[in-house]
Amino acid sequence: xxxxxxxxxxxxxxxxxxxxxxxxxxxxxxxxxxxxxxxxxxxxxxxxxxxxxxxxxxxxxxxxxxxxxxxxxxxxxxxxxxxxxxxxxxxxxxxxxxxxxxxxxxxxxxxxxxxxxxxxxxxxxxxxxxxxxxxxxxxxxxxxxxxxxxxxxxxxxxxxxxxxxxxxxxxxxxxxxxxxxxxxxxxxxxxxxxxxxxxxxxxxxxxxxxxxxxxxxxxxxxxxxxxxxxxxxxxxxxxxxxxxxxxxxxx
Amino acid sequence: xxxxxxxxxxxxxxxxxxxxxxxxxxxxxxxxxxxxxxxxxxxxxxxxxxxxxxxxxxxxxxxxxxxxxxxxxxxxxxxxxxxxxxxxxxxxxxxxxxxxxxxxxxxxxxxxxxxxxxxxxxxxxxxxxxxxxxxxxxxxxxxxxxxxxxxxxxxxxxxxxxxxxxxxxxxxxxxxxxxxxxxxxxxxxxxxxxxxxxxxxxxxxxxxxxxxxxxxxxxxxxxxxxxxxxxxxxxxxxxxxxxxxxxxxxxxxxxxxxxxxxxxxxxxxxxxxxxxxxxxxxxxxxxxxxxxxxxxxxxxxxxxxxxxxxxxxxxxxxxxxxxxxxxxxxxxxxxxxxxxxxxxxxxxxxxxxxxxxxxxxxxxxxxxxxxxxxxxxxxxxxxxxxxxxxxxxxxxxxxxxxxxxxxxxxxxxxxxxxxxxxxxxxxxxxxxxxxxxxxxxxxxxxxxxxxxxxxxxxxxxxxxxxxxxxxxxxxxxxxxxxxxxxxxxxxxxxxxxxxxxxxxxxxxxxxxxxxxxxxxxxxxxxxxxxxxx
Numbered sequence: 001x002x003x004x005x006x007x008x009x010x011x012x013x014x015x016x017x018x019x020x021x022x023x024x025x026x027x028x029x030x031x032x033x034x035x036x037x038x039x040x041x042x043x044x045x046x047x048x049x050x051x052x053x054x055x056x057x058x059x060x061x062x063x064x065x066x067x068x069x070x071x072x073x074x075x076x077x078x079x080x081x082x083x084x085x086x087x088x089x090x091x092x093x094x095x096x097x098x099x100x101x102x103x104x105x106x107x108x109x110x111x112x113x114x115x116x117x118x119x120x121x122x123x124x125x126x127x128x129x130x131x132x133x134x135x136x137x138x139x140x141x142x143x144x145x146x147x148x149x150x151x152x153x154x155x156x157x158x159x160x161x162x163x164x165x166x167x168x169x170x171x172x173x174x175x176x177x178x179x180x181x182x183x184x185x186x187x188x189x190x191x192x193x194x195x196x197x198x199x200x201x202x203x204x205x206x207x208x209x210x211x212x213x214x215x216x217x218x219x220x221x222x223x224x225x226x227x228x229x230x231x232x233x234x235x236x237x238x239x240x241x242x243x244x245x246x247x248x249x250x251x
Numbered sequence: 252x253x254x255x256x257x258x259x260x261x262x263x264x265x266x267x268x269x270x271x272x273x274x275x276x277x278x279x280x281x282x283x284x285x286x287x288x289x290x291x292x293x294x295x296x297x298x299x300x301x302x303x304x305x306x307x308x309x310x311x312x313x314x315x316x317x318x319x320x321x322x323x324x325x326x327x328x329x330x331x332x333x334x335x336x337x338x339x340x341x342x343x344x345x346x347x348x349x350x351x352x353x354x355x356x357x358x359x360x361x362x363x364x365x366x367x368x369x370x371x372x373x374x375x376x377x378x379x380x381x382x383x384x385x386x387x388x389x390x391x392x393x394x395x396x397x398x399x400x401x402x403x404x405x406x407x408x409x410x411x412x413x414x415x416x417x418x419x420x421x422x423x424x425x426x427x428x429x430x431x432x433x434x435x436x437x438x439x440x441x442x443x444x445x446x447x448x449x450x451x452x453x454x455x456x457x458x459x460x461x462x463x464x465x466x467x468x469x470x471x472x473x474x475x476x477x478x479x480x481x482x483x484x485x486x487x488x489x490x491x492x493x494x495x496x497x498x499x500x501x502x503x504x505x506x507x508x509x510x511x512x513x514x515x516x517x518x519x520x521x522x523x524x525x526x527x528x529x530x531x532x533x534x535x536x537x538x539x540x541x542x543x544x545x546x547x548x549x550x551x552x553x554x555x556x557x558x559x560x561x562x563x564x565x566x567x568x569x570x571x572x573x574x575x576x577x578x579x580x581x582x583x584x585x586x587x588x589x590x591x592x593x594x595x596x597x598x599x600x601x602x603x604x605x606x607x608x609x610x611x612x613x614x615x616x617x618x619x620x621x622x623x624x625x626x627x628x629x630x631x632x633x634x635x636x637x638x639x640x641x642x643x644x645x646x647x648x649x650x651x652x653x654x655x656x657x658x659x660x661x662x663x664x665x666x667x668x669x670x671x672x673x674x675x676x677x678x679x680x681x682x683x684x685x686x687x688x689x690x691x692x693x694x695x696x697x698x699x700x701x702x703x704x705x706x707x708x709x710x711x712x713x714x715x716x717x718x719x720x721x722x723x724x725x726x727x728x729x730x731x732x733x734x735x736x737x738x739x740x741x742x743x744x745x746x747x748x749x750x751x752x753x754x755x756x757x758x759x760x761x762x763x764x765x766x767x768x769x770x771x772x773x774x775x776x777x778x779x780x781x782x783x784x
Binding site for chain 1: 598599600603604606607608610611614615619620621622623624625632633634636637639640641686687688689690691692693694696705707713714715716721722729730731757759762763764765766779781782783784
């Protein structure tokens, strides 16, 4: 059997099992959603692909949350409704409103506000793992929202969750999330310190930023924004899989 | 649209039964959908009568004519909620109230006018009452609304009293302090009118007067405590199922509920009705009856949605024994008319949102999901949750749900202080509009800060040892501050909403992380407020 025929046969089998979402380009995006940052939109080819799972990853204080807030502002200002699954309740609505988010169009799901001390704990054998429970609840909430439909953006914020907790989550959990929004106008975006998952047509945005300070003297010094270098890893079918863009986030 | 008929005067030789019969005949001549709330007051659902009789003024005139034919003089008020119509008519005000003006129309009325609603005992002594009610002339001056018909007399003859109340369809009200106590408290606060009551912060009102205070506030803005119960009922919307074997657990109950709800919803659909309240009665094996009443945020007749809501409620309030028999009855209201627009974004429907929020509440806990709302406060990180009721239009939301949301009546503790989006632009001048976001710790984390020359922070220790957490110790490379912030000095610092007085700093560490930290000026303790991201 020739290679194209083998591939076609394999794809037909996957489609029969409804697993064709794992193939790049099989499930086309149902549109794009602007990130609210023109430079990033240009690099992404218009914005985040709808109907796919994308992720924003980066270390602490890299500007990743600001990119998410910018996306929420862009979506809600166009009339979309958004859901923000805030796993450990770190959201700041006042800052989001200042960035242009229409708060009445945001469903804010607040998880348990775990302190840094609790998040750093590794449970002893046999003890209940509070962090794991909180993450499972957040993922289930994201799944419920994605299944309900009608939302333009579903953001799952896992920034403060230690990597060892996220690595324990089986990959089938993420696959179920992919399936919940496949073919819909919903864009699911994950926010984390390290890459977790994205669907075949989704985008990974790695943000590396640092704070930008203004003021000549110690007394006049103030935090003015973030200088971010964003590295875009897009779908496997796209040309030029990795691109970089510099964005200055300012008020 | 509802019309309330309040008996003003009648021949002295008529008995109570004769008055009831004549009033019922007037209502029945107008519409089959009416309810008798007191011996002197009826409420009619007049939606659809416009095509037969004309506008609201013509409907009111027809009702007056029919009553006059039976030697009765009635006051007629028309509004989009039956509570508003009832309160206005009972106060002797003959007015037509537009859809969004129920709160405005009731605002000049004294709080005692709410005694028109059965079960609310706010009656005052006669002379005081007459002065407070003031009559239609005073109402016209203060409300600025158009009255229908001639100016009514001061409403003294037909005031409802406890003896007039009809017990057939009682209004269930939340338990709480006796009504005279509630009224006396409101008067001590200087709250004499419905408008003043409506303007009180919902959270504070609930803290002081309990659920009964909130319930009264809803009446003051014209929100119905329950749907109209038609007399006689236009149909029996209830289904029962006796089980061959008792069932224990929610999973088998799910299938049984489906068998009961499917024909019930089909019946509702055939009569163009929808459920506003669902009552479930579970007859248990120990001869007790487990009853749950669920008030739905919007009228629903989808079997799956109702089943989900019932199961979620029963999950939170499970029966204590196995179930022998179950009965589901609904309070039916006219079905909703949903008009979609090509120019509007497709938003999740109200039914979907209700089911979704019920599921999320069951998963995350009460008061953990909703729309974030800004708080009228300078306290850093202060936040509230308002009901999530997105609207596709750019303007303000419409309807009672939006009115409820604006008043924060169904929101969490802080909702009374929540502000709507319309006021957000006013905050731009002082809001943090920089190109970063602060990931706030709801409970600030105590830290140790090393100070250098001129008391500048030079190093930070979090006291957390983990290779995965973002909170790592290290020297500070850049610091900006301090910015002094203080407020609520009149409250003790130990309260959640207590006083604060602090110096804030934005710092960056060698590790690349940036934080907002602050020092409490009273205790000298340093805290992390959040991570700048």
